[in-house]
Amino acid sequence: MTRVMHVIARLNVGGAALHVMLLAAHLPAPAYENLLVCGVVGDNEADMGYVAAEKGVPVTIIRELGRELSLIGDLLTLFKLWRLMRRFRPDIVHTNTAKAGFVGRVAARLAGVPVVIHTFHGHVFHGYFSPRKTRFFILLEQLCARLSTRIIAPSAELKRQITDEYHICAPDQVVVIGVGLDLARLAALPRHIGTFRAEHGIPAEVPLVGIVGRLVAIKNHDLFLQAAAQVVRYVNVHFVLIGDGERRAELMAQVAALGLSKRVTFAGWITDVAPVYSAIDVLVLSSINEGVPISVIEAMAAGVPVVATGVGGVPDLMPDARYGAVVPLNDLTAMADAILAAIHESAHDPDMARQWVLSRYDMSVLAAQTAALYQDLL
Numbered sequence: 463m464t465r466v467m468h469v470i471a472r473l474n475v476g477g478a479a480l481h482v483m484l485l486a487a488h489l490p491a492p493a494y495e496n497l498l499v500c501g502v503v504g505d506n507e508a509d510m511g512y513v514a515a516e517k518g519v520p521v522t523i524i525r526e527l528g529r530e531l532s533l534i535g536d537l538l539t540l541f542k543l544w545r546l547m548r549r550f551r552p553d554i555v556h557t558n559t560a561k562a563g564f565v566g567r568v569a570a571r572l573a574g575v576p577v578v579i580h581t582f583h584g585h586v587f588h589g590y591f592s593p594r595k596t597r598f599f600i601l602l603e604q605l606c607a608r609l610s611t612r613i614i615a616p617s618a619e620l621k622r623q624i625t626d627e628y629h630i631c632a633p634d635q636v637v638v639i640g641v642g643l644d645l646a647r648l649a650a651l652p653r654h655i656g657t658f659r660a661e662h663g664i665p666a667e668v669p670l671v672g673i674v675g676r677l678v679a680i681k682n683h684d685l686f687l688q689a690a691a692q693v694v695r696y697v698n699v700h701f702v703l704i705g706d707g708e709r710r711a712e713l714m715a716q717v718a719a720l721g722l723s724k725r726v727t728f729a730g731w732i733t734d735v736a737p738v739y740s741a742i743d744v745l746v747l748s749s750i751n752e753g754v755p756i757s758v759i760e761a762m763a764a765g766v767p768v769v770a771t772g773v774g775g776v777p778d779l780m781p782d783a784r785y786g787a788v789v790p791l792n793d794l795t796a797m798a799d800a801i802l803a804a805i806h807e808s809a810h811d812p813d814m815a816r817q818w819v820l821s822r823y824d825m826s827v828l829a830a831q832t833a834a835l836y837q838d839l840l
Contacts, residue, residue, distance in 0.1 A: 642828030
């Protein structure tokens with residue numbers, strides 16, 4: 463039996479947490495014994511810990527293992543992780559996200575864990591912090607890379623960034639393994655059924671354009687709303703924001719200022735997103751920085767046309783125009799034009815897009831690739 467300890471800062475709504483929980487669930491006994499270690503979610507975040515419970519993944523909470531940096535808290539986290547590792551005796555420690563990657567890798571080496579792996583689900587080297595703070599985090603990741611047996615990047619572009627652009631480590635230390643999801647239900651999802659529109663007062667006959675993600679600055683909802691203001695000049699269309707976060711009040715004020723109050727719905731957190739993908743006609747991603755965005759994978763599996771900014775792993779995810787439209791970052795005209803084209807499905811091939819993501823991003827595929835890496839390193 464191979465014992466694996468998965469370490470992540472928190473199980474908030476997002477691709478990293480979902481991937482980690484599903485990965486642990488797809489590495490079954492008796493070949494694997496999994497333990498997921500995490501902190502607690504923030505005040506403005508939704509908790510996805512229920513997924514681990516549904517999948518039967520054991521979870522240990524270290525409250526100090528949150529997002530925020532704290533010298534005393536991080537030292538306490540380091541000690542608690544080291545003590546837990548000495549008790550659990552993992553063959554592999556697999557860390558995820560920046561802070562958990564730092565304390566988790568240090569604790570693993572202090573505990574004598576044979577194999578230490580870190581996954582970059584994205585990075586914080588662009589669009590998050592000041593130049594000085596960014597340089598600090600780059601230096602920290604460079605140091606942590608020396609503690610890592612291997613580093614996983616979810617896309618070829620992200621590997622290029624962390625090796626060639628930010629010089630975190632040598633290319634031969636990085637393995638590309640994508641983000642895995644349970645996509646079968648979305649792939650079988652009929653279009654335009656269910657009660658989502660009726661529940662939110664959205665007319666059934668109006669095209670619906672949606673964005674799925676936390677309401678935080680890095681997701682760049684400003685571009686989405688500004689594009690919406692342009693699109694409504696040419697077509698009767700409605701827009702919906704799925705998610706919540708610290709910018710909700712600010713974005714609602716922006717909707718009012720743009721004269722979009724009757725055209726935009728804030729739907730908040732939704733646990734079961736399948737009805738959303740059945741209802742919407744276009745999925746938009748407007749982010750400044752991404753790893754491999756979960757919402758884009760889910761939309762492609764459900765046969766929904768996608769318009770996304772060409773950041774992070776997005777170009778690798780949509781290398782063909784028939785899968786979706788990739789637009790330059792902060793290009794408002796390109797974003798609006800692509801949304802208008804997607805409403806009319808000018809180039810989208812839903813079957814081709816669906817088969818593409820199923821063959822590369824279903825968790826059964828990614829779990830097998832990760833297990834092969836584990837055994838190779840052991």
